[in-house]
Amino acid sequence: MKLAVSRPITVTLMIAAIQSGVVSAPTRVQAQQQVQRAPLAQLIEMTGRVQMKRENGSNYQTAKEKEYLYLGDLVRVAKGGRGVVRCTTNSRTWTIPDDNVPRGVANVCSPPS
Amino acid sequence: MTQTKSASRLDRAVDRYEKAIAAIEMADKDLAVELVLDVLTARNAVQAALEDKSQPNPGRLIRAVKELDARLKTQTSYINQVTKLAEWQAILNPPQKEWWWLLDPITPKPWRDRFDWLWRFFSLILLTASLAFVADISTRVLSGGPDLAGVFGVIVPNVLTLLAGQGTLTQNGREGIEHVLTSFKVDKSLWDEFICLAAGLLLGSLILFWFSMPLIADKHYIKLGDKAYEAGQLIVAENNYSRAIKLNPENTDAYYTLGKIYQELADYNKAIENYKIAWKGNNIEAADELASLYFKRHNYQQADEWLELALGTAKTLFYKGKSVKLTPKEFNLLSRLASQDPQEFGNVENLGLFLDDRTFAFIKNKAILINAKQFEVLIGLVDFYLERKKYADSDRRLFLSFTLTKNDKNKHATILAYQGWIQLEQARYSDAETQLRDAISINNKLASAHCLLAQVYEKQKKQDDAKDSWEQCLQYASQYNENENKWISLAIQGLNSKGKAK
Numbered sequence: 054m055k056l057a058v059s060r061p062i063t064v065t066l067m068i069a070a071i072q073s074g075v076v077s078a079p080t081r082v083q084a085q086q087q088v089q090r091a092p093l094a095q096l097i098e099m100t101g102r103v104q105m106k107r108e109n110g111s112n113y114q115t116a117k118e119k120e121y122l123y124l125g126d127l128v129r130v131a132k133g134g135r136g137v138v139r140c141t142t143n144s145r146t147w148t149i150p151d152d153n154v155p156r157g158v159a160n161v162c163s164p165p166s
Numbered sequence: 167m168t169q170t171k172s173a174s175r176l177d178r179a180v181d182r183y184e185k186a187i188a189a190i191e192m193a194d195k196d197l198a199v200e201l202v203l204d205v206l207t208a209r210n211a212v213q214a215a216l217e218d219k220s221q222p223n224p225g226r227l228i229r230a231v232k233e234l235d236a237r238l239k240t241q242t243s244y245i246n247q248v249t250k251l252a253e254w255q256a257i258l259n260p261p262q263k264e265w266w267w268l269l270d271p272i273t274p275k276p277w278r279d280r281f282d283w284l285w286r287f288f289s290l291i292l293l294t295a296s297l298a299f300v301a302d303i304s305t306r307v308l309s310g311g312p313d314l315a316g317v318f319g320v321i322v323p324n325v326l327t328l329l330a331g332q333g334t335l336t337q338n339g340r341e342g343i344e345h346v347l348t349s350f351k352v353d354k355s356l357w358d359e360f361i362c363l364a365a366g367l368l369l370g371s372l373i374l375f376w377f378s379m380p381l382i383a384d385k386h387y388i389k390l391g392d393k394a395y396e397a398g399q400l401i402v403a404e405n406n407y408s409r410a411i412k413l414n415p416e417n418t419d420a421y422y423t424l425g426k427i428y429q430e431l432a433d434y435n436k437a438i439e440n441y442k443i444a445w446k447g448n449n450i451e452a453a454d455e456l457a458s459l460y461f462k463r464h465n466y467q468q469a470d471e472w473l474e475l476a477l478g479t480a481k482t483l484f485y486k487g488k489s490v491k492l493t494p495k496e497f498n499l500l501s502r503l504a505s506q507d508p509q510e511f512g513n514v515e516n517l518g519l520f521l522d523d524r525t526f527a528f529i530k531n532k533a534i535l536i537n538a539k540q541f542e543v544l545i546g547l548v549d550f551y552l553e554r555k556k557y558a559d560s561d562r563r564l565f566l567s568f569t570l571t572k573n574d575k576n577k578h579a580t581i582l583a584y585q586g587w588i589q590l591e592q593a594r595y596s597d598a599e600t601q602l603r604d605a606i607s608i609n610n611k612l613a614s615a616h617c618l619l620a621q622v623y624e625k626q627k628k629q630d631d632a633k634d635s636w637e638q639c640l641q642y643a644s645q646y647n648e649n650e651n652k653w654i655s656l657a658i659q660g661l662n663s664k665g666k667a668k
Contacts, residue, residue: 108641125611125641154661155640159613160654163644 092121093162094138097146101134106155113155124163127155138162176215176227180234183208187237190244199249205238206254209266235266242269285358292365299372306379306412380414387413388420395427403427418447425455434463450476457543466550470563473543477536477570535570541577548584549649557588564588579609587618590625598622613642617653620660636660 096103096116104113108125116128122138128149130136136149140162147161186205193201212231216223245251251269260267329339347357391406407424411417425440438459444452453476461469536544544567551559564585571577586601599622605615620635636657643650643657 154658157640159644
């Protein structure tokens with residue numbers, strides 16, 4: 054025999070479950086998304102040919118100075134160029150080698166988990 | 167000549183004594199104080215003559231003295247009616263041997279006094295029990311070093327028990343108690359009963375104190391410990407928690423917190439010791455801490471065993487053809503939720519739980535079955551086994567965790583990626599490719615899956631796919647992760663060797 058749960062009990066169960074960590078509260082998910090979208094770094098200096106590819110982009114495009122870089126973004130610097138990024142978490146500066154091989158912003162600027 | 171003189175002296179003394187007694191006997195109700203004093207001083211003279219060692223005392227006179235003493239004793243009640251001998255004793259201060267000055271009125275002994283031996287026996291039993299309690303209380307209260315409350319808690323029962331013991335068991339103590347009872351005008355016939363009652367009250371208060379020790383531990387020492395712990399005063403917190411545990415050894419949560427304190431103090435052996443006690447007391451988190459602690463101390467076998475305990479006791483719920491694995495923590499939560507109104511829930515087969523479809527589905531799809539600490543140890547162990555090419559051990563861990571991670575897509579994707587890694591190591595490239603693609607389909611930001619998939623493609627000579635995967639590897643890999651750091655180097659090499667990315 055199937056019995057329906059009364060509304061107050063369901064609400065109580067939900068509250069208890071949320072308090073006990075059984076479910077992730079929506080606010081936590083939103084907060085995580087916000088953290089993920091926070092910039093990891095900023096391109097603070099560039100000379101020569103510096104290109105970047107956004108996380109969901111299909112092609113490399115010429116980067117702009119002062120541009121913010123996010124998780125999943127790639128940056129490459131052609132021979133003779135210079136690109137320097139500064140990580141937002143610890144202000145570390147990172148000069149990307151001019152070998153035209155892409156580097157992920159997360160490689161250096163993603164904080165240790 | 168001397169002999170005759172001495173005999174005459176005793177003769178005269180006995181004669182005087184006899185006459186004085188006769189006078190008392192004759193006086194009957196008109197007995198005067200002077201007559202009483204006459205007879206008592208006459209007895210003094212008899213004693214002085216008897217003690218005169220210069221000549222032997224004739225037997226007839228000694229016998230006469232004995233008979234006269236007996237006659238005197240029969241007059242005791244009359245004498246005590248006329249005068250209080252105690253007052254004369256205070257003036258003359260006769261020695262104890264001069265019993266005639268100490269004649270007490272002959273009063274019938276109260277019936278209660280016939281049981282005095284029984285009261286004394288009970289007092290002894292109660293005091294012995296009190297001593298046992300005092301010993302236990304002292305040991306537990308003072309074990310963590312004395313503090314003000316602890317010292318007070320020990321001194322009071324100790325002093326009371328010692329006083330009671332001394333009063334019952336020693337002459338001096340008994341005199342002291344008698345003095346107290348006399349000053350409180352307690353009837354002498356009730357003294358033994360009073361002493362027994364006092365011993366009973368003492369034991370009662372000790373028992374009360376003994377039973378209240380857990381309450382004192384929780385309300386006082388645990389609170390102090392928590393406050394100190396929050397303030398970062400670990401030594402103070404440790405002292406208070408240690409004391410709380412001595413007072414209430416049943417509080418297994420306190421062992422858990424003490425374990426955490428020791429861990430923060432880098433006293434790992436003590437931390438482990440306390441976590442194990444907490445675990446025995448059904449503190450499930452203690453197993454997580456033990457697994458994590460053993461892992462950090464590179465004791466991988468113990469870490470594995472404790473992780474097994476933390477996860478392995480997971481329970482499976484079967485309900486209308488559906489199944490879900492629950493850790494003991496989740497199981498307990500489920501029971502708690504379900505017990506709120508059992509009348510309104512259906513029965514879950516095999517476990518006797520009461521759940522409706524919606525609640526069951528809710529828990530099945532949302533319950534966290536492996537926590538962050540357990541997962542960290544699990545992945546660490548899998549890494550450890552992989553590094554040593556113990557693929558069976560890695561697989562065993564991953565297999566057990568597969569169900570537990572089903573409600574957490576990031577963790578689940580990580581498990582799939584690790585399974586793909588093992589297959590890559592075993593040169594099962596097609597299997598690895600499928601597994602890693604599955605992982606990426608669940609979490610496309612998972613660096614490890616992209617990095618491993620790139621290596622699979624390289625093995626399969628799929629250069630273009632490999633290049634794309636290396637790029638995706640670089641998108642999400644962090645040099646602060648040991649494995650990813652290695653893969654970043656491989657990715658750069660891979661992309662460099664392919665004549666630069668487009």
